[in-house]
Structures are given as structure tokens and as C-alpha cells.
Amino acid sequence: MTAAGTSYAGPTLEVEDLQTHFFTKAGAVKAVNGVSFTVAPGEVIGLVGESGSGKTVTGLSIMGLVDEPGRIVGGAIRFKGENLVGASEDRWQKLRGDRIAMIFQDPMMTLNPVLRIDTQMVEAIHAHRQVDKATARAEARDALGLVGIPAPEERLKTYPHQLSGGMRQRVAIAIALLNKPDLIVADEPTTALDVTIQAQIIYEAQQLCRRFGTALIWITHDLAVVAGLADHIAVMYAGRVVEAGTIDDVIDRPRHPYTVGLLGSVPSANKRGQRLNQIPGMAPNLLRLPPGCAFKDRCPRGDDLCLTEPTLQSQPNGRAFRCHHPHEPEGAA
Amino acid sequence: MTSATPPLIEARAVTKRFEKRLDLAAKAARLLGADLEDEIVHAVDAVDLQVFPGEVVGLVGESGCGKSTIGRMIAGILPPSDGEIAFDGKAMTAMSGQEKRAAALAVQMIFQDPFASLNPRMRVEEIIGEAPLVHGYVDRAGLAAYVDEIMLKVGLDPALKRRYPHQFSGGQRQRIGIARALAVKPRFLVCDEAIAALDVSIQAQVINLFMDLREEFDLTYLFISHDLSVVEHISDRIVIMYLGRVVESAPTEALFAAPKHPYTQALLAEAPRLDQRSRDFLPIKGEIPSPLHPPSGCHFHPRCPHAMEKCSAVRPMLRPQGDRWQAACHLLD
Numbered sequence A: 001m002t003a004a005g006t007s008y009a010g011p012t013l014e015v016e017d018l019q020t021h022f023f024t025k026a027g028a029v030k031a032v033n034g035v036s037f038t039v040a041p042g043e044v045i046g047l048v049g050e051s052g053s054g055k056t057v058t059g060l061s062i063m064g065l066v067d068e069p070g071r072i073v074g075g076a077i078r079f080k081g082e083n084l085v086g087a088s089e090d091r092w093q094k095l096r097g098d099r100i101a102m103i104f105q106d107p108m109m110t111l112n113p114v115l116r117i118d119t120q121m122v123e124a125i126h127a128h129r130q131v132d133k134a135t136a137r138a139e140a141r142d143a144l145g146l147v148g149i150p151a152p153e154e155r156l157k158t159y160p161h162q163l164s165g166g167m168r169q170r171v172a173i174a175i176a177l178l179n180k181p182d183l184i185v186a187d188e189p190t191t192a193l194d195v196t197i198q199a200q201i202i203y204e205a206q207q208l209c210r211r212f213g214t215a216l217i218w219i220t221h222d223l224a225v226v227a228g229l230a231d232h233i234a235v236m237y238a239g240r241v242v243e244a245g246t247i248d249d250v251i252d253r254p255r256h257p258y259t260v261g262l263l264g265s266v267p268s269a270n271k272r273g274q275r276l277n278q279i280p281g282m283a284p285n286l287l288r289l290p291p292g293c294a295f296k297d298r299c300p301r302g303d304d305l306c307l308t309e310p311t312l313q314s315q316p317n318g319r320a321f322r323c324h325h326p327h328e329p330e331g332a333a
Numbered sequence B: 001m002t003s004a005t006p007p008l009i010e011a012r013a014v015t016k017r018f019e020k021r022l023d024l025a026a027k028a029a030r031l032l033g034a035d036l037e038d039e040i041v042h043a044v045d046a047v048d049l050q051v052f053p054g055e056v057v058g059l060v061g062e063s064g065c066g067k068s069t070i071g072r073m074i075a076g077i078l079p080p081s082d083g084e085i086a087f088d089g090k091a092m093t094a095m096s097g098q099e100k101r102a103a104a105l106a107v108q109m110i111f112q113d114p115f116a117s118l119n120p121r122m123r124v125e126e127i128i129g130e131a132p133l134v135h136g137y138v139d140r141a142g143l144a145a146y147v148d149e150i151m152l153k154v155g156l157d158p159a160l161k162r163r164y165p166h167q168f169s170g171g172q173r174q175r176i177g178i179a180r181a182l183a184v185k186p187r188f189l190v191c192d193e194a195i196a197a198l199d200v201s202i203q204a205q206v207i208n209l210f211m212d213l214r215e216e217f218d219l220t221y222l223f224i225s226h227d228l229s230v231v232e233h234i235s236d237r238i239v240i241m242y243l244g245r246v247v248e249s250a251p252t253e254a255l256f257a258a259p260k261h262p263y264t265q266a267l268l269a270e271a272p273r274l275d276q277r278s279r280d281f282l283p284i285k286g287e288i289p290s291p292l293h294p295p296s297g298c299h300f301h302p303r304c305p306h307a308m309e310k311c312s313a314v315r316p317m318l319r320p321q322g323d324r325w326q327a328a329c330h331l332l333d
């Protein structure tokens, strides 16, 4: 099996300066306000950031699932070269669940509680391909096996409520895989799960990218998960990607003060029993963003220059950061 | 802490059963031959646990393993079904009314969801000041100054004391919960997933606060968390639970260096770490069994790579394995 395909040889997805805003009564919430990254076939990118930084809205934008009062107001989402910003709903429906699939934190976003697993999976296949029912069912069973579900034939006959949280998430992943998509957006798929179950699911995801060349966007607030799983990482703060690069570059040689602070506040980066290097203050209200760099109020390096918006400085190999006074490339302070 | 010092708090063979009785309709159905029984969850199954003065003990395990239930029994807000809790060497059941009240104040609990545990209709000054006033730690005249002092200690601006909980961020609400607990001058804090709901950068702030308070007020902690890196950072000793039982207990550094119990080994191997890159996840198999129908013998045997015949038949007892080290596994007998 390979990702269904064409002779297109570029990256699977290029997101360029994406801007998605929500036009609420209280004003425009700039949930995504300058997000850029690229994912190649078979590659895993970790999209990390704290709560409210815009990770989910980025994922929904890529899926064409942003609802009123939200709107993509700028930038490009190029899927295998085709810009999907402004694409028709017809086009989206063709792609969604077929070439691009999403896995949510809550698998019940994908699963229908009143339908048997086999019914749902066969429907998901028939939405995009005309195969007979027996073939579709066999494909569904194989997909369950692929994500490590024991006795898949029996599981096909169950309802979602008869499964544990970890099993439900596996079924949701199996559904995402059914049509062998080129791209999967996984939004905190293991956050609600226990460590041993999380490890099982990450293992399956890793195998899938390697075997089928699926490009994977793994959204999480957990830097340690990304370190073990992803090839690249993009760090978000207040709607923007503030730093990106390979895992080793960003984690071992962070340039942006927010990344430096975030890594420093992880317990394992500190000596046991000592105070953690904490970032003071808290994330800004997206309705009332300060002028210039959104991290300024919490940043030890901030000065008057930071009252103007820093631009994204891009370097080779996907390395990028957005700061007037970046840390030296040799290593974190 | 030498073993000569008596524990500040001790659980002696403590068991908690939750019974889900059949309702009338189900009982009628059973009379007609339906295969239904009262369901009993052994949330905590004959657990021994000691915490010595000044110690921070981390209690770790996957969801549903009984951590909160033990925490609540130790905090005196849930009576054990069997066994006893002793404070300062004296069993709670043997205490006079006055001793019981003193013990209840000396042991305070801090919860995961600060919002749910704070009365939304009370101002912060009332939330913090109520208990110390009722219990005579301070009189009306001194109350305002007392509340200000405690707010400062936990890093809250006393100018905000007339606000309501919903007007604070998650991290600030957790500080309110901590201030409320500190206001009755406790000696022992049970922190149940007290930072789990917070973002990484805010987590670091609250962990630092816990460590500062420990110094300043000479506090002893039972720190319940599913996050191994947090527990590793702040605990002197770690207790690992699986399905209602303690499987291992050891000083933190020794445990992380060479865990003895197969479940602990799996848990430590699978917890994601920042310094593990592009790792190959090789998870242990199988799901966490239902606590309604735990496996026979050693609860871990269906998932254990070392399981022997004896493991499904005989419960391994928690036995000493060296200095301050205990584990329950037939391999170690």
C-alpha cells in the first residue's frame, strides 16, 4: 500500500502565514495569526503550545472545518500543491476522510454512538469509493488489526460504548486510515489516555507513517511526547508559530525565549528537588493582544524594539524563529 | 528520616469497596433468571502506606487504580471499608472527638479542579478566611490581615480578595485552593492531581510554590499524580499502584535507576522524556483491566512479560527488598 497517488513530489502540506479569526461580539479573536510549517510524506511534525495557543484551530483550518463566526482571513494551505483556502465545500468533502483525515482528543467526535463499528467503517469507505460490502468490511477489519485491536472481527460487531477509551481512540484512528490518506491531523489524541495506552497508540502511529508514507501532524501540549515521536516541531504562542525546526535543533538549541522558558519549566530539565525555571505571568488575552511581540510581558529579553512585531526569520531545513533578540544558536542560556 | 521516627500518617491494611447495588428492576430480572449481581469495586485492596514527617511521597498509577480513593481516606473525608488510618501514631478510630477535629485540620486536601472545589458564590477572602475563623485560628479583628498574609504567601495579590473564583485564571484558582488549605495551618497536604489541569508554564509556577511552602511551613506531602516526571522531581519516595494495590515503593532516585517490579519497569520505560528522541516505542501489550473484574493472583499477570504459572493463582505480597524498598512480585520472592 502507498498513499494513493500521483506523481507529485513536493511536500504533502505547506501552511503559509495562515490566519484564522473568530468574529465575536466582543471583537475579533485572532486564534491563528501567522502559522507556517511544512510536512513531507512519511514525516511527523509536532505542533506544540499551551492551552489556547491556536493548535486546534490550525488543525480545523487544515481540515476545512472552521465554523462561523470563524473564518480563514489570510495565508495559504497547500495540500500537494493545491491551495485549499477558498476551496468549495464540494472539494473539501472529497478530500476530507479520503486524502486528509483528522483524529480528535475525544474519539466520540468521530464515532457515532448508535451505530455498530462495522456500519460506521463501511460507510466511511463508501463515502469515497465504490467497493462491495464484503470488501469494505474486510478492509475495515484489516484497519482495526493495523492499529493493534485484538480480535478485530468481534470488535466490528460492537458499539462504541462497549469499548474502553483507548480502544475507541484506536477505532477512530482506524477510521482515519481507511482510505489511506496522505495526511492525518491528530489533535491531542493521547492526552486523555494513560501512559501505557498512550505508548501503544504512538507506536501504531509511528508504524503507519513509516509503512505508508502518511504525513502526520501531531498536536499536543506535551513536549516529551513530541521529542520521542516527531521529526520536526513547531512551537505556537498566542496564535503564531514562534519557533520551528528539527526536534534536535529546537529542543537542544532553542532560539526563541518562549521555547527556552517552556523547556526550562519541564521538570526533567531541572535538577531533582530544585525550583523549576518558571516563566512568569500568563498567556495574553487574544482579544487584547499587546502591540508588538505577544510574549513581551513575560520575556526576560524584551525591550522597546519588541513593541514592533518581530517577523519570522527562516533558515534552511525548516528552521525558523520570530524574535528580535533570539538566543545564540550554540545552546540555550 | 530514620525508620525509628514514627510515620506522620499511616494507612494500615486499608481497603475500600464501592458497591453498586442492583435496583429493583434488576432484582426482579434476576428472579426471572437474568445473570445479574451486585457489582463491587475493590478501589483499594489492603494497602499499607506510610508517610514520615517532612517527607514528600509521590503516589503514581494509571487511571482508576485507586490513588484518589487512598488520598481521600488519608484526608479523612472517606471512611475505609476495612483497616485503619493513623495520624501521629494514633488510629483515627481510637481518637477522642477533639483529637479527631485536630487531625482533620492538620490534614488538608488539594484537588485537581480548583474551580469545582471552590464555592463560586463566595469571595476569595471568605473562601480563605472561613475555616480559620470558625476554628479560632484568628479573630474577626485580625482576619483581614491574616487573609492578606496567606494570599501573599501563595503569590496572590491581596487587592484581588473581593473577587469571585471565576474572575481568576486556572493557575490563580489553584493558588486560592492552596491558600484555603494553608489557612488552617496543616501539617500534611494531600495533593490530588493538583497541577494536572494547568498548562506547562503554570504547572512550573505551582510546583515551585509547593516546594517553597514545604520549606517555610515544614509540610509533609502525599503528592498524587499520573505524571512521572513531576513526581520524580518533587518526591523523596515513590509508591506505585496497580488496580487497587501497591506494587512497589522506593526512594525516588533508586527507583528510577533500577525499578524492580515489572509494572514499574514498563511504566518508567514508556513515560515520554525530553531526552529520548525518535525512539522506537515498544509498549507493553493489553488494556488496563476493569477493577470490577480484576485478574486473579497478580493483577498484572495478563500484561506481564515475565508471568509464570504461579502469577495467575497466588497474590504476591508486598515484601521488603532492601533499604526503604518494597515490592510485590513473585520474581522477587
Ligand SMILES: Nc1ncnc2c1ncn2[C@@H]1O[C@H](COP(=O)(O)OP(=O)(O)OP(=O)(O)O)[C@@H](O)[C@H]1O
Residues within 6 Å of the ligand: A022, A024, A029, A030, A031, A049, A050, A051, A052, A053, A054, A055, A056, A057, A058, A068, A069, A070, A221, A286
Ligand atoms: N468558536 C470559537 N469562537 C470564538 N473563539 C474561539 C472559537 N474556537 C476557538 N476560539 C479561540 O481561539 C483560540 C485558540 O483555540 P484553540 O482551541 O485552537 O486552542 P488550543 O491551543 O488548541 O487550546 P487547548 O489546548 O485548550 O485545546 C482560543 O483563544 C479560543 O478561545
Ligand SMILES: Nc1ncnc2c1ncn2[C@@H]1O[C@H](COP(=O)(O)OP(=O)(O)O)[C@@H](O)[C@H]1O
Residues within 6 Å of the ligand: B018, B019, B041, B042, B043, B061, B062, B063, B064, B065, B066, B067, B068, B069, B070, B291
Ligand atoms: N463513589 C464511587 N462509586 C463507585 N466507584 C467508585 C467511586 N469512587 C471511585 N470508584 C472506583 O474506584 C476505583 C478507583 O478510583 P479512584 O481512586 O478515583 O482512581 P484514580 O487513581 O483515578 O484517582 C475506580 O474504578 C473508580 O471507578
Ligand code: SF4
Residues within 6 Å of the ligand: A256, A257, A258, A293, A294, A295, A296, A297, A299, A300, A301, A302, A303, A306, A310, A322, A323, A324, A325, A326
Ligand atoms: S521579540 Fe522581544 S519580547 Fe518577543 S520574544 Fe523576542 S526578545 Fe522577547
Ligand code: SF4
Residues within 6 Å of the ligand: B261, B262, B263, B298, B299, B300, B301, B302, B304, B305, B306, B307, B308, B311, B316, B328, B329, B330, B331
Ligand atoms: S507476580 Fe508474576 S505477573 Fe505479577 S509482576 Fe511479578 S512476574 Fe509479573
Ligand SMILES: [Mg+2]
Residues within 6 Å of the ligand: A055, A056, A188
Ligand atoms: Mg485544543
Ligand SMILES: [Mg+2]
Residues within 6 Å of the ligand: B067, B068, B193
Ligand atoms: Mg483521581
